[in-house]
Amino acid sequence: MRIAVIGAGAMGSLFAGRLAHEDQDVCLIEVSGAMIEAIRGEGLRMTGYFGEQIYRLAVGPADRYANTFELLIVFTKGMHTTSAMEAAKHVIGPDTWALTVQNGIGNVEAIEAFVARDRIIMGMTNWPSTMIGPGLITVPGGGEIKVWAANGQATEKLETISCALDEAGLNCKLDPGVEVAIWEKLAFNSALNSLAAVTGLTVGEMGDRSQSRTIVFTIVEEVVAVARAKGLAVDADHIRNSVEHAFANHRQHKPSMLQDRVAGRRMEIDTITGAVSKVGAALGIATPVTTTFANLLTIVDGEVSRV
Template identity: 45%
Template sequence: MNKIMIVGAGAMGCLFGARLALAAYDVTLIDVWREHIDAINTAGLKLDADDGEQTVRIKAGHAGDVAFRPDLVIVFTKTLHTATALESVRHLFGEQTHLLTLQNGLGNVETLGRFATAERIMHGVTNYPSDLKGPGHVSSHGTGYIRIYGADGQCTDAHRATADALCAAGFNCTLDVNVERAIWEKVAFNAAMNSLTAVTGMTVGEVGASTSGPLLARQIVAETANVARAKNIVIDADAIWQSIRTVFVEHARHKPSMLQDILQGRATEIESINGAIIATARAHNVPAPVTETLCHLVRMIEQKPAASPG
């Protein structure tokens, strides 16, 4: 797993790319933001982390700029851009190229399945913090974990090599046969926090300090747990709720990505989070009224016409 392509050079893609490059892996970042790519290729990628600041020399480019066959492709695009992004680089994939998604939401394996066979796909979850400060500059402070496993439920030498590479880069990565449970737990957390902040325009702390915010958040988590249970996936709703209560206080000023997208007039990941929960709920005849209502409200905000100048 020496030649690594990272598709999506946002905050997480840059963090992972920088750490892997520092561990002597041959890493290339793929993105569509030309200013960001040019900054990285000209002056390197600035990494601001707990162990200090450093500039990492790493390759970056558009899909059309590169011509190598990757051993591993790590996907960090927003879920609504996954298919387009992978289509742009699929001609570079070989029979031994493996794909790993650490994206938010549900349905990522199904999308990757259009570009590789099941035994070459890994899915997982991570909670490492990362912020993109500007072109060619990423910041990450704090710890986290990565859990991955084969999407077909198997564990191969390639999967172990991927976990070893991530560990060598300084990440806490484990192979977890129950990774789908971890994915659903993160989805439950995001379905509550992202949709509530996106609809209200509140920060995490403001939602937590309101009368209704915590009640709605806990109901969304409970509904998501019921939907997961219908798929024979048991998630710890109480632990998720405790995590939400913690971030209400410790990350009070934080604006989740979905709120940031709304504020910037961008499309959100609502379909792969709340929307995917609802689709699964309907397939199994499980009610999820609060989750569905928040999903519809975010969709309405996305469809709001842009304000006319003047």
């Protein structure tokens, strides 16, 4: 397949590299000059789980490309999804498919303004990938991907794309109930990212304090309540166990919102914590702690935007 990965960050680079490893025709769409220069000069470099790898891939802004792609894999942060798709709309044809395993919710709706829902695949992934520097990532362990059609209909193309990801070593599974997995990850991210970004605590430090543990698990409970009001059979115990595992095994990790705040970048609020607050309000489900953190994060994010 002719594939464009939009966003050459930690996750986009992982997917692009692994697909290229299996001889897929992969290009990277990226706006960062430093990232483009590094990948053009030294290749896309990967260490860790898959060993030491270097992939020579085409990379550049969307306007570098002229022909349409068979598949777009969107790996921007949620607040950049619309602008990224707008920039890439000239490479979207009537047979182009789009895949999103981005964090949070609302990305399918943003992509749908450019690609018909019957050609959108949605899902989640728990693959770990960390950017060490421009064009260099490390993959500290294994993971999986769960995907399904955004319109709920199984197709041959859905299976083809899933198989390509699986053959790339990314452990991709077709899961008609993937929305449950998306919301379970949303609960995990809403809790840990929100508290970390406001307090500056690492994952281990949050787990060490009774006060922070109370906040984290309260947010989890609120997200679970909203998901169940939507008719999704999310597993609260599974989410709690995932959080406890993170407390014990990812102690030094700084969640992405905290990393963004420290770096002076905008945070993914509207597709994570803020999204839960809005959906809860629409369904009449109270989310006082989640909403308070969404408001706090929005205030902080506004300060970042003015810098």
